Amino acid sequence: MKKKLIISLLVLLLVGSSLFAYTFPDFYYPLTSFRPISARTEAMGGAGLSTATGADAFFMNPANLASRRFSLYLPAVSVTVFNPKAIIDSGIIEDIQENEDPDTLATTVVNKYMGIVSAGRGEVVTTDVAMSFTGGGFGIGMQVQEQLHTYSTDGQLTSDKIIAEINAAASIGFGFRLDFIPEVLSVDVGATARPTYKAYSNKIGASEIINIADDDDPAQKFMSEYPVAAGWAVPIDVGVNVNLPVGFRVSAVARNLNGKYTMTQYEKSGDWVNEMMELLGSEAAYTGTSGATTEYEYTVPWTLDFGFGWIPELGGLGRLLRPSFAFDLVDVVTLAESMETDEDAYLNHIRAGAEVKLFSMVDVRAGINQGYLSLGVGFDLFVIHIDASYYWREYGAEIGDKPIDALTVRFNLGVDGR
Known part of the structure; x- marks a missing residue:
């Protein structure tokens, strides 16, 4: 025992x-300072610069705080398991449940999991815990993320390695709106400072x-x-939205300034x-x-992302059906450099997704990230919010080199802000 x-x-x-x-x-x-995994964003293919709300706005686009929407996470807890299908197929879960010999359990589990690991970088599990508030253009939050990575030179057991990481951050953001032509043209500007x-x-x-x-x-x-x-840093994100008629929005975000x-x-x-x-x-x-x-x-280089979103204005029908669409082009500086030698490099930088809220209670989501499909669902039950997403991400140098599937489940107690 x-x-x-x-x-x-x-x-x-x-x-x-x-x-x-x-x-x-x-x-x-x-290229990443710190960014929690969002079940909603991942289900939409990683897109959402123009559509992210609540705590997601801290990390996707601080200009979205200008909507002045109220959200409160007390707390939000997410767990992401990578390679879930391979774990089930390997029999690891049965071994943990049935193995009566603790002297062999560790060896069995470690050896079987390491058999899943392939050459290059990978992931095991990530947990995210956050408490945050947004409203009136302001936002404040605290986030903790724990990650367990893998690395292997050739995918063989003797070279498989585990790497662990923890990030803790306090996010402080502010966004405001400039109405140039009411209901026709307005601009949102926002920034988030994040001691990490x-x-x-x-x-x-x-x-x-x-x-x-x-x-x-x-x-x-x-x-x-x-x-x-x-160690520590205080990276800053700055975002801008241009709001157009009938729910269209164009966005740009500069990330990891002062990284x-x-x-x-x-x-x-x-x-x-x-x-x-x-x-x-x-x-x-x-x-x-x-x-x-x-x-x-160590300096995390700054990046520049562009996004386009559309949240149709359906009037009274919006209580029954509320769709939103997002299309992002991430890290355009690197993209411009890559296009000089690879005309298809843009495929690595495209994120696209859609969400439909039904009866203000159920969210259905889908997206594409580097050509891989993402799916998700959410349930809003008064102050209880549950989101789940299943998706694939590319961990290789090129699309198709090393896709890894992941399952994210998030539980949020509070007001989601959507």
Whole structure:
């Protein structure tokens, strides 16, 4: 029983903490500072610059705050599982339910999951927890995201690695509208500042995970032998909407302005853990000797996205049927450079989706992202909101290289703002 508890705690540690680090200063997603996974946005193919509302506006387009819509998330919790079909087919779930021998459970689960991992980058699971408020053009929120990535040079078990990452952010946004011709032409302008803290891990192999689980004190072993990198930045997003008649809107968003992170790499993750414990006013968790620290900087380059949206004005029919359509072209600066050598590069930058709200209670969504289909559904039950989406994302260099399926489920208690 004690062994099974240690294994369970190790899995929770891997999934739910930031006690991990790279031994090099690269971010896992070089062009991304921090962006939560939205079940609604993913179901619409990742599109929504012109249609995002509520907390999604913080990260999609702060100019949308100018709509002055009220939303309140207390809280919103999302869980995203990657490769869900492969996990079911592998029998991992049955092994966890039926395996009575804790001494072999960790090895069985790790080996089977690593068998799913293919060459290149990938994902295991992501959790997002947020509390936010928007209204009157203002917005404020707090977000925490935990991610478990994979990396493999050739897809073989001996080279498969796990990487963990945590992001914590406080978002402060403001948007306002300039009415040039009422009901005909108006412009929204908005900005979001996002103090962000990021910590991420070294590449940890399957055998290392099993060795940690077999140790008498896995937490101390991990904190004494594995490094962690952590640091902060205050990226800023700026957005603009041009609102046209009959619900048309054209949008542009510049992301990750001021995206320079001040980072520290800790030779022993226990030193970082103790700093966090001291910050929280708690006793030190790591009791071993201290290691060296190295400071460095990492800059996430700014990007420019364009979007087009249409929310038809259906009058009284809008209570029964409320459609919206979105089309985005992301990272157009990189796109312009890529088009010089690849005429089809634009396909990697296209996002498109649609949503239909029925009877103000049910949302049906679909979208296309780099040619892959996305589907989703949402239920609005007074102050309870549940969204689910199933979609594919490309993790290879080109479309078709490495598509990975994902399932996101979000629960939100509050007012959704749509």
